[in-house]
Amino acid sequence: MQKQVEYADAVKTKYPEQVVIAIAKDKNGKANPVTLGWTMIVSGKPPMMAIGVASKHYSIEAITHSKCFTIAFPSSEMADAALFFGSRSGRNVDKFAEFECRTEPAKAIDSVLLADAVANFECRLTSQVPTGDHITFIGEIVCSHMNTEPKKRLYTVGPGHKLGPAS
Ligand SMILES: Cc1cc2nc3c(=O)[nH]c(=O)nc-3n(C[C@H](O)[C@H](O)[C@H](O)COP(=O)(O)O)c2cc1C
Numbered sequence: 001m002q003k004q005v006e007y008a009d010a011v012k013t014k015y016p017e018q019v020v021i022a023i024a025k026d027k028n029g030k031a032n033p034v035t036l037g038w039t040m041i042v043s044g045k046p047p048m049m050a051i052g053v054a055s056k057h058y059s060i061e062a063i064t065h066s067k068c069f070t071i072a073f074p075s076s077e078m079a080d081a082a083l084f085f086g087s088r089s090g091r092n093v094d095k096f097a098e099f100e101c102r103t104e105p106a107k108a109i110d111s112v113l114l115a116d117a118v119a120n121f122e123c124r125l126t127s128q129v130p131t132g133d134h135i136t137f138i139g140e141i142v143c144s145h146m147n148t149e150p151k152k153r154l155y156t157v158g159p160g161h162k163l164g165p166a167s
Helices: 009-014 058-066 076-085
Strands: 020-025 031-036 038-042 050-056 068-073 103-105 112-114 117-133 132-148 155-158 162-164
Touching: 020 050, 020 058, 020 076, 020 112, 031 050, 031 058, 031 076, 050 058, 050 068, 058 068, 058 076, 058 117, 068 112, 068 132, 076 162, 112 117
Parallel strands: none
Antiparallel strands: 020 031, 020 068, 038 050, 050 132, 068 117, 103 112, 117 132, 155 162
């Protein structure tokens, strides 16, 4: 049986929610990482993924400028990085200069990978769709990477950006 409730209450049942860090270079060549929960695989052949980015975020400028982005799956040890990248704006801060986080160059796009992530996907921007107060960016995956060590993914496990492994 179901009871009608407010959207804000029903949507709190979504946890655990996956966390990704998307990275795109801005017009000055600065790589800007942003933490995102709103993401999904949208095609298998070709492989494609989507990310939802709020219209006010600096990442919009970086992604529309470079027309490509990395999607990294952070490991459960990367909660501090995810919180830092998800609470500062690249408009005011060079996030990689201010928070120690190992990177590697991407292979097929002009971006970087997160060396300690579980996996990294290099995406070429194929389309962008305004979706209410966010823009949904869709990218085709042109190169994929996995950590050589076994690692657990990072999730948001409860409201207020409570981060941790899913179980
Ligand atoms: C766990 C977590 C999940 C987040 N999910 C999203 C998201 O899905 N979409 C979004 O636009 N912002 C999301 N944010 C907020 C942005 O990461 C944050 O506002 C960031 O500072 C924007 O950076 P930018 O201005 O450099 O783009 C999330 C933050 C955290 C900590």
